[in-house]
Every structure is written in C-alpha cells, then in structure tokens.
Amino acid sequence: MSTDTTRSAILTAAERLYAERGFGDVTLRDIVAAAGVNLAAVNYHFGSKDELIAELFVTRSIATNRERFNELKAAESAGGGRAPIEAVLRALIGPTLRGCLGQDSERSDAARFMIRAAIETIPPIRKIKNREIDHLRKFAAAMRRSLPGKPDAEIYWGLHFALAMAQQTVRDSERLLRLSEGICDLDDVDGVIDRVVAVASLALKTGTTGTGEAAVSRRR
Amino acid sequence: MSTDTTRSAILTAAERLYAERGFGDVTLRDIVAAAGVNLAAVNYHFGSKDELIAELFVTRSIATNRERFNELKAAESAGGGRAPIEAVLRALIGPTLRGCLGQDSERSDAARFMIRAAIETIPPIRKIKNREIDHLRKFAAAMRRSLPGKPDAEIYWGLHFALAMAQQTVRDSERLLRLSEGICDLDDVDGVIDRVVAVASLALKTGTTGTGEAAVSRRR
DNA sequence: GATAGTTTCATACAGCTGTTTGAATTGCAA
DNA sequence: TTGCAATTCAAACAGCTGTATGAAACTATC
Incomplete structure (x- = not known):
C-alpha cells in the first residue's frame, strides 16, 4: 500500500533531520525533499507539522x-x-x-x-x-x-x-x-x-x- | 547619551526573552517591542540579528x-x-x-x-x-x-x-x-x-x- | 540659531514558512 | 471497462521573518 510508504518515509526522514539539526532548523520542505515526497503529503497524512x-x-x-x-x-x-x-x-x-x-x-x-x-x-x-x-x-x-x-x-x-x-x-x-x-x-x-x-x-x-x-x- | 540606552535596552530585552523562550521562538519584533525601541534599531546598532x-x-x-x-x-x-x-x-x-x-x-x-x-x-x-x-x-x-x-x-x-x-x-x-x-x-x-x-x-x-x-x- | 552628524522612525521589501486548493493520477471493486 | 475513492502533485496563498531605505527628529558644535 503506497499510503504507508509515504507516511513512513516522512516519519523516517523527519526523525533523522530533527535528530541531526534540531527543530528550529528543519522545514517541511527539507523533510519532504529528504523523503522524496510531495510537500502537501505532510498535511494530507498528518494534518499539520505539529501533529x-x-x-x-x-x-x-x-x-x-x-x-x-x-x-x-x-x-x-x-x-x-x-x-x-x-x-x-x-x-x-x-x-x-x-x-x-x-x-x-x-x-x-x-x-x-x-x-x-x-x-x-x-x-x-x-x-x-x-x-x-x-x-x-x-x-x-x-x-x-x-x-x-x-x-x-x-x-x-x-x-x-x-x-x-x-x-x-x-x-x-x-x-x-x-x-x-x-x-x-x-x-x-x-x-x-x-x-x-x-x-x-x-x-x-x-x-x-x-x-x-x-x-x-x-x-x- | 541616548545611543547607549537604546543599545542596552535591546541587549537586556533580548537576553531576557531568549532566556525565557529560547532562540527559536523570539523574533526581532518581539525584542524591540519588549525594549520599547524601533525595529530598525537592531540592525542600526548591531548590524544583524546574529551579531x-x-x-x-x-x-x-x-x-x-x-x-x-x-x-x-x-x-x-x-x-x-x-x-x-x-x-x-x-x-x-x-x-x-x-x-x-x-x-x-x-x-x-x-x-x-x-x-x-x-x-x-x-x-x-x-x-x-x-x-x-x-x-x-x-x-x-x-x-x-x-x-x-x-x-x-x-x-x-x-x-x-x-x-x-x-x-x-x-x-x-x-x-x-x-x-x-x-x-x-x-x-x-x-x-x-x-x-x-x-x-x-x-x-x-x-x-x-x-x-x-x-x-x-x-x-x- | 544655522549646520553637520547621529540616531530614530514608519514603511517597504524580498524571502521563506506552513497550509490550502483543485486538478491529475493511481488503485481497486463491480 | 467503468466508476469511485484514495492519494499525489504543482501551484498558489497569506503570514511572518530579517533587512533595507529615506525621511524625520534629535544632539552638539560653531
């Protein structure tokens, strides 16, 4: 199911980037670029950055x-x-x-x-x-x-x-x-x-x- | 000398706000509001936020x-x-x-x-x-x-x-x-x-x- | 009190942020 | 295949960020 790969790709990339650079320096665009997914995917799957x-x-x-x-x-x-x-x-x-x-x-x-x-x-x-x-x-x-x-x-x-x-x-x-x-x-x-x-x-x-x-x- | 009061007002306000809320959450506009000075004063006296x-x-x-x-x-x-x-x-x-x-x-x-x-x-x-x-x-x-x-x-x-x-x-x-x-x-x-x-x-x-x-x- | 230099101010600017939109694509059931 | 829902996508949005500008206000010297 492609849903889950996108979701987990975002989670994995976000965790790695936050771990490396802290919360202040990482934008959604950084995350989706690292995950290889579209920008809107974050809001689609999680609702918001905070969530x-x-x-x-x-x-x-x-x-x-x-x-x-x-x-x-x-x-x-x-x-x-x-x-x-x-x-x-x-x-x-x-x-x-x-x-x-x-x-x-x-x-x-x-x-x-x-x-x-x-x-x-x-x-x-x-x-x-x-x-x-x-x-x-x-x-x-x-x-x-x-x-x-x-x-x-x-x-x-x-x-x-x-x-x-x-x-x-x-x-x-x-x-x-x-x-x-x-x-x-x-x-x-x-x-x-x-x-x-x-x-x-x-x-x-x-x-x-x-x-x-x-x-x-x-x-x- | 009015220079020094503005300068030090910015320093004092900035230190307090950074101490309280961390670097990520404090904007220049927060600082100048707390210091009671104009926004441009920061760049005039210090050159940039980083400085x-x-x-x-x-x-x-x-x-x-x-x-x-x-x-x-x-x-x-x-x-x-x-x-x-x-x-x-x-x-x-x-x-x-x-x-x-x-x-x-x-x-x-x-x-x-x-x-x-x-x-x-x-x-x-x-x-x-x-x-x-x-x-x-x-x-x-x-x-x-x-x-x-x-x-x-x-x-x-x-x-x-x-x-x-x-x-x-x-x-x-x-x-x-x-x-x-x-x-x-x-x-x-x-x-x-x-x-x-x-x-x-x-x-x-x-x-x-x-x-x-x-x-x-x-x-x- | 006119002048020159410093400091303050309102305002504008370009860039980046998270979020939204609506169309395009995909996957799957009938 | 047809139809429908779920997902992806490019593009645009409004808001906020740090910074720059040029005019106004102030200060001190002559």
Missing part, C-alpha cells in the same frame, strides 16, 4: 518507556521483586545511551530525536511531556525498594543526576571528546553506562545530604 | 569564565597553589548555579541565556564555542593538581559529569520539582551546589573505572 512532530514523539516515547520498563521488571523479578540499585539505574539510562552512542543508525536517530525533544521544548511536545513524570515515578519507586530507608529527596536527586549525566553525555559528546583529546572513549557504550551507573549509585549509597566534605569546605 | 546574539553570548561568556576563574585562583592561592577538589568543582559550577537558581533576576537571565546557548546550538554561537574548551582545560589542569596521579580520563569524566549535573538542574528544574512534589529544595542554592560538588568529588576520589559493582552487576 507530525507529536506523532513522532509519542511513538518514540512509548517505545523508550517500554524498553526501560522491561529491563526494570526483568531485573526486579530476577531478584525476587527487588533489584540492586545499579540494575535499576541501568534500566533507566541504558536504552537511551545504547541508542545514542551505539552504531545502529535507526536507533541512533530515534534516541537523538528524543534527546532533542527533551531539550528544545516546543509546543506540540510540551503537552505530552507530563506522562514522563509518571513514568519516572515508577523508577523512583523501584529505587526506593532497592534502598529501603533512604530519604525520598535523596532518591529523586539520584534519579535526576543519573539522567543528567546520561543526557549530557549524549548531547555534548563532542565537547568531551575534544576536551579530552580522544582519551575518553565514547564508543565503548557499556563502559559509559557503567560509569554513569557507578557514579549515580555511589552517590545514592553514600549520604550526600550536604554534611559531607563539600559543604564543610564551603563553610571554610 | 546581536553573538555580542550577547561573548559578553556573558567572558563574564562567566572570569567569575569561575577568580574563584578558582582564590581557592588555589589560599591552599598554596593547590586547592581541594571540592573547591575546584565549586568554582566551576558555582557561578552558573547561583545565577540560575538565585533570586537576582538580571543574573538569572544571564545564566539562563547561557544555558540556552549551550544547548540550542545556533550558527552565530557555534563559532565562538571553541574558546570554552580552552577555558575548561584550565579547570582540568587544576583538578589534576588537586588529585595527583589520577588518570586523565577520570579527570575529564569527572569534569563532564559535574557540568552535566549542574546544567541539567538548571534546565529541567521544573521536572525535578514536579517529580519530587516539592521535596527537593531548589531555592537552597548553596545546598544544590553542595550536592553536585559532593557527588562529583566522590566519583573522582573513588575509582569509577568500570571495575566497580556497576560493571560487575552488568556481567551478571
């Missing part, structure tokens, strides 16, 4: 969340309902990092698109973003199971920092590469994931409530 | 770097040329976090503008960004002095993660607030700085070379 972006975002959002969630449940059921904190964090950041830093170009486009969407907040996406909060809450709950007794604030900060390190690694990998003159190996995806998980879990296991050396050094 | 953005970015970039550098040198000279790693990290992330999370609206606009500029890479800014690498290299050198014997890769990863946590905290403070339902206190700027410094320095002091529990748990 195209929204469909892209919703689809990928659901896929990423499912991937994360499957990893989490696998880890938890392997441990009898409670996974080590490292496994929970790995389920949270693994899918995105594997997608962005890995070699598979389709996965890479998808992951980079999501990173863009997470940063450059544009109207069609802003509305959908609320769901992500609920999704992250499930991970906070899993982390609470991994670290019983840990104050909630610590859990949230740990989750926040883990996502921060993973996202920044994807977004600004070029700066890290140039700064380190290639010493930091970003092609070793599992190594990068290990690093982020290690730092985040270390922070979560240790108390970081501002009574540590950092706060002390601040107070002279 | 306005570039001036904004260069000015703030120099100011931020100087602020960071002064803090670093103060800490190092207090310790006889070698500062504790916590102080180095604090000098790196303190200025931005204080600017963004603090109450001073002018500083806040400046800091948020810089965060936007760091993310939404647009042509006029991309060219200037190379200087930042050199600036960060100075901090890497200071970190090396703080932690003699630490492998360079660890230094760069630590620097990268510290910036990641600070920037994400600014960029997505709303998500963290909603996720934690207000439990995480972002108004306590020094507390936030302490947290980031604590996690980053903890990671740097401990070995995170992928031989830790995270990597082990991955390998089952």
Whole structure:
C-alpha cells in the first residue's frame, strides 16, 4: 500500500533531520525533499507539522518507556521483586545511551530525536511531556525498594543526576571528546553506562545530604 | 547619551526573552517591542540579528569564565597553589548555579541565556564555542593538581559529569520539582551546589573505572 | 540659531514558512 | 471497462521573518 510508504518515509526522514539539526532548523520542505515526497503529503497524512512532530514523539516515547520498563521488571523479578540499585539505574539510562552512542543508525536517530525533544521544548511536545513524570515515578519507586530507608529527596536527586549525566553525555559528546583529546572513549557504550551507573549509585549509597566534605569546605 | 540606552535596552530585552523562550521562538519584533525601541534599531546598532546574539553570548561568556576563574585562583592561592577538589568543582559550577537558581533576576537571565546557548546550538554561537574548551582545560589542569596521579580520563569524566549535573538542574528544574512534589529544595542554592560538588568529588576520589559493582552487576 | 552628524522612525521589501486548493493520477471493486 | 475513492502533485496563498531605505527628529558644535 503506497499510503504507508509515504507516511513512513516522512516519519523516517523527519526523525533523522530533527535528530541531526534540531527543530528550529528543519522545514517541511527539507523533510519532504529528504523523503522524496510531495510537500502537501505532510498535511494530507498528518494534518499539520505539529501533529507530525507529536506523532513522532509519542511513538518514540512509548517505545523508550517500554524498553526501560522491561529491563526494570526483568531485573526486579530476577531478584525476587527487588533489584540492586545499579540494575535499576541501568534500566533507566541504558536504552537511551545504547541508542545514542551505539552504531545502529535507526536507533541512533530515534534516541537523538528524543534527546532533542527533551531539550528544545516546543509546543506540540510540551503537552505530552507530563506522562514522563509518571513514568519516572515508577523508577523512583523501584529505587526506593532497592534502598529501603533512604530519604525520598535523596532518591529523586539520584534519579535526576543519573539522567543528567546520561543526557549530557549524549548531547555534548563532542565537547568531551575534544576536551579530552580522544582519551575518553565514547564508543565503548557499556563502559559509559557503567560509569554513569557507578557514579549515580555511589552517590545514592553514600549520604550526600550536604554534611559531607563539600559543604564543610564551603563553610571554610 | 541616548545611543547607549537604546543599545542596552535591546541587549537586556533580548537576553531576557531568549532566556525565557529560547532562540527559536523570539523574533526581532518581539525584542524591540519588549525594549520599547524601533525595529530598525537592531540592525542600526548591531548590524544583524546574529551579531546581536553573538555580542550577547561573548559578553556573558567572558563574564562567566572570569567569575569561575577568580574563584578558582582564590581557592588555589589560599591552599598554596593547590586547592581541594571540592573547591575546584565549586568554582566551576558555582557561578552558573547561583545565577540560575538565585533570586537576582538580571543574573538569572544571564545564566539562563547561557544555558540556552549551550544547548540550542545556533550558527552565530557555534563559532565562538571553541574558546570554552580552552577555558575548561584550565579547570582540568587544576583538578589534576588537586588529585595527583589520577588518570586523565577520570579527570575529564569527572569534569563532564559535574557540568552535566549542574546544567541539567538548571534546565529541567521544573521536572525535578514536579517529580519530587516539592521535596527537593531548589531555592537552597548553596545546598544544590553542595550536592553536585559532593557527588562529583566522590566519583573522582573513588575509582569509577568500570571495575566497580556497576560493571560487575552488568556481567551478571 | 544655522549646520553637520547621529540616531530614530514608519514603511517597504524580498524571502521563506506552513497550509490550502483543485486538478491529475493511481488503485481497486463491480 | 467503468466508476469511485484514495492519494499525489504543482501551484498558489497569506503570514511572518530579517533587512533595507529615506525621511524625520534629535544632539552638539560653531
């Protein structure tokens, strides 16, 4: 059916271009040129540019969340309902990092698109973003199971920092590469994931409530 | 002198609008309306929109770097040329976090503008960004002095993660607030700085070379 | 107070944006 | 084949964008 090839050609091209150049720099004419279809096809199949972006975002959002969630449940059921904190964090950041830093170009486009969407907040996406909060809450709950007794604030900060390190690694990998003159190996995806998980879990296991050396050094 | 008030009115309004809504959503007409000046004034005083953005970015970039550098040198000279790693990290992330999370609206606009500029890479800014690498290299050198014997890769990863946590905290403070339902206190700027410094320095002091529990748990 | 230089202003311009239109083409059932 | 719906297409649309223009208003010097 030719409908579907046009539709999916638009989706694929749009995702790739948005991933590469961001939302601001890509026009509908760029997309249809890359997809090899007529300009009017976008409005015919999606209604508007915003609805195209929204469909892209919703689809990928659901896929990423499912991937994360499957990893989490696998880890938890392997441990009898409670996974080590490292496994929970790995389920949270693994899918995105594997997608962005890995070699598979389709996965890479998808992951980079999501990173863009997470940063450059544009109207069609802003509305959908609320769901992500609920999704992250499930991970906070899993982390609470991994670290019983840990104050909630610590859990949230740990989750926040883990996502921060993973996202920044994807977004600004070029700066890290140039700064380190290639010493930091970003092609070793599992190594990068290990690093982020290690730092985040270390922070979560240790108390970081501002009574540590950092706060002390601040107070002279 | 009326020249300067128009010029600076444009700069102030532009910085605020860019900080609030990002580069994609703000037009010259928005800026001149907010500044209360004529449309043609932008091209008269700055030559073009891109040059306005570039001036904004260069000015703030120099100011931020100087602020960071002064803090670093103060800490190092207090310790006889070698500062504790916590102080180095604090000098790196303190200025931005204080600017963004603090109450001073002018500083806040400046800091948020810089965060936007760091993310939404647009042509006029991309060219200037190379200087930042050199600036960060100075901090890497200071970190090396703080932690003699630490492998360079660890230094760069630590620097990268510290910036990641600070920037994400600014960029997505709303998500963290909603996720934690207000439990995480972002108004306590020094507390936030302490947290980031604590996690980053903890990671740097401990070995995170992928031989830790995270990597082990991955390998089952 | 006339003059020269600077700054402001309303207005126009060309280019690009997302969207619409109506005709042409295609695919498929009767 | 005929008829009908779905899809594609070239062309045009109105709106907004950054920029340019030339006249008007201002400022300061003589």
